[in-house]
Amino acid sequence: MPSTIVTLKVNGRAQEFLTRPGTTLLDALRDSLSLTASKKGCAQGTCGTCTVLLDGKPVFACLVPVETVAGRSIETLEGLAAGDVLHPLQESFIALFATQCGFCSSGMIMAAKGLLDRNPDPSRADVVRAISGNVCRCTGYEAIIDAVLDAAAKMKKAAPSRRKAAE
Ligand code: FES
Numbered sequence: 001m002p003s004t005i006v007t008l009k010v011n012g013r014a015q016e017f018l019t020r021p022g023t024t025l026l027d028a029l030r031d032s033l034s035l036t037a038s039k040k041g042c043a044q045g046t047c048g049t050c051t052v053l054l055d056g057k058p059v060f061a062c063l064v065p066v067e068t069v070a071g072r073s074i075e076t077l078e079g080l081a082a083g084d085v086l087h088p089l090q091e092s093f094i095a096l097f098a099t100q101c102g103f104c105s106s107g108m109i110m111a112a113k114g115l116l117d118r119n120p121d122p123s124r125a126d127v128v129r130a131i132s133g134n135v136c137r138c139t140g141y142e143a144i145i146d147a148v149l150d151a152a153a154k155m156k157k158a159a160p161s162r163r164k165a166a167e
Pocket residue numbers: 039040041042043044045046047048049050051060061062063
């Protein structure tokens with residue numbers, strides 16, 4: 001089968017590239033667009049290291065054929081920081097030692113972002129549910145859960161001033 005041109009909106013920018021049939025979204029991001037934050041752990045939907053947001057919802061990019069999401073919006077870890085300013089989730093992961101080897105961190109943070117975007121005030125159980133598909137071999141998860149809750153609290157506190165600045 002011939003290669004095809006696929007367009008995606010990645011981190012707010014339209015990206016067009018040539019891809020072979022059957023290429024996964026994860027391979028397209030890493031190999032065609034050089035966005036390597038999303039990691040390939042199991043490549044079969046069991047570890048979560050490849051988690052990205054597809055139209056705002058967390059998906060395992062290793063399970064998504066890229067042709068099936070042509071024209072849709074993808075968010076990866078590379079899109080989180082605003083210049084030199086880290087996203088609160090990134091800040092909290094660093095401050096609370098929620099990352100050790102770091103292999104799971106991109107997927108964890110994107111799963112957490114998917115949660116906070118739809119639920120800015122999550123309970124501990126909500127966070128556990130949101131990252132339940134993401135495996136971490138290092139941290140024992142508690143620091144990760146604490147970091148997500150810490151980021152949520154920081155974002156909630158900053159929300160009124162963000163609203164004011166937008167007025
Ligand atoms: S690499 Fe996608 S779930 Fe493991």
